[in-house]
Amino acid sequence: MAEPSLLExxxxxxxxxxxxxxxxxxHIMRKGKDMIGFFQEDADPDRxxxxxFEIRGPHSTDMGLTIMKPxxxxxxxxxxxxxxxxxxxxxxxxxxxxxxxxxxxxxxEGEIRHLPMNEGGGVYVPSGWAxxxxxxxxxxxxxxxIFPKDAGHDYGTIEEKGFRxxxxxxxxxxxxxxxxxx
Ligand code: S6P
Ligand code: ZN
Numbered sequence: 001m002a003e004p005s006l007l008e009x010x011x012x013x014x015x016x017x018x019x020x021x022x023x024x025x026x027h028i029m030r031k032g033k034d035m036i037g038f039f040q041e042d043a044d045p046d047r048x049x050x051x052x053f054e055i056r057g058p059h060s061t062d063m064g065l066t067i068m069k070p071x072x073x074x075x076x077x078x079x080x081x082x083x084x085x086x087x088x089x090x091x092x093x094x095x096x097x098x099x100x101x102x103x104x105x106x107x108x109e110g111e112i113r114h115l116p117m118n119e120g121g122g123v124y125v126p127s128g129w130a131x132x133x134x135x136x137x138x139x140x141x142x143x144x145x146i147f148p149k150d151a152g153h154d155y156g157t158i159e160e161k162g163f164r165x166x167x168x169x170x171x172x173x174x175x176x177x178x179x180x181x182x
Pocket of ligand 2: 083085
């Protein structure tokens with residue numbers, strides 16, 4: 001495994017995400033072909049839906065910058081796969097750098113929350129809550145996530161059942177609806 005990067009003090013704004021990107025230790029790309037079964041309709045296999053750039057911190061936390069392209073698959077907005085953390089104690093902080101989105105959170109007991117995320121705003125994701133972000137705007141939706149090193153990703157539960165709600169475009173507006181396949 002690579003040594004953690006040694007970090008200098010830095011600030012992060014939407015204008016200088018390239019600095020974060022060029023210092024990142026890991027790059028994940030999710031295209032339509034990587035997300036079969038997540039949307040109600042299948043996306044063009046080569047369509048880029050989102051990218052994540054990760055920086056491993058030197059101590060207890062790591063960071064992830066998610067850049068989500070605008071767009072819809074059918075009437076469903078671009079979204080992340082969504083996951084629980086593997087560690088039961090791992091909570092997370094999200095900050096929106098630009099764009100317009102929604103974060104959906106769902107507890108293991110099935111309790112559901114959805115909160116808007118706009119530039120300059122942040123959200124706390126408590127431990128034990130699955131989370132997914134959705135781009136409901138016309139531009140890139142950019143997020144910084146800060147999470148414990150041992151958080152891990154458990155994608156299986158969401159891949160199998162999804163979240164209880166979906167976010168669709170209805171009459172030119174976003175609408176939060178019950179997921180018919182949950
Ligand atoms: C990690 C954090 C984010 C997501 C990223 C992509 O704990 O929540 O960095 O990994 O937004 O989402 P996903 O569901 O594909 O990992
Ligand atoms: Zn997470």
